Amino acid sequence: MPHAERPSISRRAWVATTSGVVAAGLIKTQADAVRLIAQEAPAQTTDPTKIPGRLTSELGRRASGEQPRRLAPNPALSSSSRTPLQELMGIITPADLHFERHHAGIPEILADNHELLVHGMVDRPMIFSMDDLKRYPRVSRIHFLECSGNGGAVYRPTNMPTEITVQAMDGLLSTSEWTGVPVSTILREVGVRRGASWILAEGSDAAVMARSIPLDKVMDDALLAFGQNGEAIRPEQGYPVRLFLPGWEGNSQVKWLRRIEVTDRPTMTREETSKYTDPLGDGTARQFSFYMDAKSVITFPSYGYALPDQGWWEIRGLAWSGRGRITGVEVSTDGGQSWVQAALQGPILPKATVRFRHLWEWDGRDALILSRATDETGYVQPTVQQLWEARGDRTSYHFNHQRPWKVASDGVVTFGLGELV
Amino acid sequence: MRQAVVVIILTAASVVIIACGSEDAGSAYLSATANAGEVGGTLEGLPAHAPARFGFGAEASETRIAMWDVDVKPDGEGLPTGSGTVSVGEQVYMVHCVACHGPTGVEGPNDRLVGTEPWEDYPGDRTIGGYWPYATTLYEFISKAMPQLTPGILSPDEIYSVIAYLLYLNEIVPEDAIIDAESLPDIQMPARDRFVVDDRIGGPDLIR
Numbered sequence A: 001m002p003h004a005e006r007p008s009i010s011r012r013a014w015v016a017t018t019s020g021v022v023a024a025g026l027i028k029t030q031a032d033a034v035r036l037i038a039q040e041a042p043a044q045t046t047d048p049t050k051i052p053g054r055l056t057s058e059l060g061r062r063a064s065g066e067q068p069r070r071l072a073p074n075p076a077l078s079s080s081s082r083t084p085l086q087e088l089m090g091i092i093t094p095a096d097l098h099f100e101r102h103h104a105g106i107p108e109i110l111a112d113n114h115e116l117l118v119h120g121m122v123d124r125p126m127i128f129s130m131d132d133l134k135r136y137p138r139v140s141r142i143h144f145l146e147c148s149g150n151g152g153a154v155y156r157p158t159n160m161p162t163e164i165t166v167q168a169m170d171g172l173l174s175t176s177e178w179t180g181v182p183v184s185t186i187l188r189e190v191g192v193r194r195g196a197s198w199i200l201a202e203g204s205d206a207a208v209m210a211r212s213i214p215l216d217k218v219m220d221d222a223l224l225a226f227g228q229n230g231e232a233i234r235p236e237q238g239y240p241v242r243l244f245l246p247g248w249e250g251n252s253q254v255k256w257l258r259r260i261e262v263t264d265r266p267t268m269t270r271e272e273t274s275k276y277t278d279p280l281g282d283g284t285a286r287q288f289s290f291y292m293d294a295k296s297v298i299t300f301p302s303y304g305y306a307l308p309d310q311g312w313w314e315i316r317g318l319a320w321s322g323r324g325r326i327t328g329v330e331v332s333t334d335g336g337q338s339w340v341q342a343a344l345q346g347p348i349l350p351k352a353t354v355r356f357r358h359l360w361e362w363d364g365r366d367a368l369i370l371s372r373a374t375d376e377t378g379y380v381q382p383t384v385q386q387l388w389e390a391r392g393d394r395t396s397y398h399f400n401h402q403r404p405w406k407v408a409s410d411g412v413v414t415f416g417l418g419e420l421v
Numbered sequence B: 001m002r003q004a005v006v007v008i009i010l011t012a013a014s015v016v017i018i019a020c021g022s023e024d025a026g027s028a029y030l031s032a033t034a035n036a037g038e039v040g041g042t043l044e045g046l047p048a049h050a051p052a053r054f055g056f057g058a059e060a061s062e063t064r065i066a067m068w069d070v071d072v073k074p075d076g077e078g079l080p081t082g083s084g085t086v087s088v089g090e091q092v093y094m095v096h097c098v099a100c101h102g103p104t105g106v107e108g109p110n111d112r113l114v115g116t117e118p119w120e121d122y123p124g125d126r127t128i129g130g131y132w133p134y135a136t137t138l139y140e141f142i143s144k145a146m147p148q149l150t151p152g153i154l155s156p157d158e159i160y161s162v163i164a165y166l167l168y169l170n171e172i173v174p175e176d177a178i179i180d181a182e183s184l185p186d187i188q189m190p191a192r193d194r195f196v197v198d199d200r201i202g203g204p205d206l207i208r
Helices: A130-135 A166-170 A183-190 A215-221 A384-391 B025-032 B062-068 B086-096 B136-145 B156-169
Strands: A012-016 A022-026 A079-081 A100-102 A115-120 A126-129 A139-146 A173-182 A198-203 A210-214 A223-228 A242-244 A257-263 A285-287 A295-300 A311-320 A326-332 A354-362 A367-375 A405-407 A413-415 B083-085 B178-180 B195-197
Touching (some): A126 A130, A126 A183, A183 A223, A295 A367, B083 B156, B086 B156
Parallel strands (some): A285 B195
Antiparallel strands (some): A079 A100, A115 A126, A173 A223, A223 A242, A311 A354, A326 A367, A367 A405, A405 A413
């Protein structure tokens, strides 16, 4: 498409700011047009073949021109920051870009001082140092972790944004390889008594954050996780040890874990009553909505990018389900009128993100692109209208509806759900 | 390019909502999900030659358990001795709570605490009077996490008192109420029967 025929906005790059709002700036080259520019790219002033490079070092660092950042617009004691999904490749989130959500700040805990108490309806109440825990047989698994509030900014019909990045919209999602000891191993050690059906998991942060978890889940696949992507878990993710519940909402996976009480009933903490419950619009609210249902989102192209030319583009995104494996992701480039199966990048792991891709020949006209995931239970990612029908348009948490992006004829990409509602 | 609204046809079985009765919330969750048939689980068992017990870790003494066993359950288990009144609670509130929750519990800037408006389709602000199903949760939460900048600073008498004051502002207890380990679990919260336990199990027809 000749540049002369295109509106001037097509020659602008879109610069992400720390507020998640995108402002326009001039594009210098065509390559810049498809790059989300978070900062000025440094100019190459030397010939690297003529100057010896720098020496080895104890700690690596990112290339100077590659500096992805979490979105942390509102630092507070109870706050969150978001993963830059639009800048990541594959499925693993670098640990320093894993999203944060904490309720009373990030505690400073020394591993040597930390202990885990396991008591309640058990034969042998025990206390474990980190050295004790780490001596038990370990497992490592790749799983996503997502806050149940993710996507809340694109649910209300009265407030549907067009200028929102995938980071601001869905950045409360990250994927890591988690290493730890199955909680079932520790419960076997202490001996769970007959009649037990729940646990209370409690952290050692300044909120002493606590949640009740059904014992079935704990015995199935819960971990006491102390490893993240090959190293000790980060303080923001619960150092030195957190509860990890594959596929379940983030807040249930208590960080900085210091106590497990085996019980026969839920404790009804604040985080499972006044928070993290979902009003359904019929005078009731759903409680213990732990599962993160199947979801997908296109990460490229997305708001913040502009396509400089028609032709071949690869649509890329992530899909995941808290109920098991993703079995398929369909992509539509015509607003949901027709769908094609996207390619899925293996290995396709249960309760883990899957990278999907679809090669698209853009004809240069306005297009509405979207994806929908199906998981192994047969659940298909719903439209927002389906969720409104089921829960009304003012529910809280669990916003897994389809996310369209509008690619305008000038190449500028904006959030497109408003086009479909 | 409008997308058709898909009408969800729920089967009779899929719309059963299990009431969250006073003692039954736990068993309601378990019965609702008993046949969920967890898919794709990745539990790795211990090898066959693993010992019955490894013995790594130490026995936890009663003293140690008591030191950390700080939660409060809906039946009152975990509540300490002590008691509080509305008038003392007002004094506690005006020292420790007012800066974040406002002079009458509605002004913020942090969570609105007071509200008595009935909840029809959706709750309004998630106030104590409008949304909190259990009075014991107030002790469970305040004793651990409040005041936000000095958590754990309040004595049991102060906590019981500020709860009495907040319940009074929410028109749940009278001005002469005395709140203690006996009376707190018996308080019937207005939103108590509004909560239903999630019973969705996945599958093609379960967008609810």
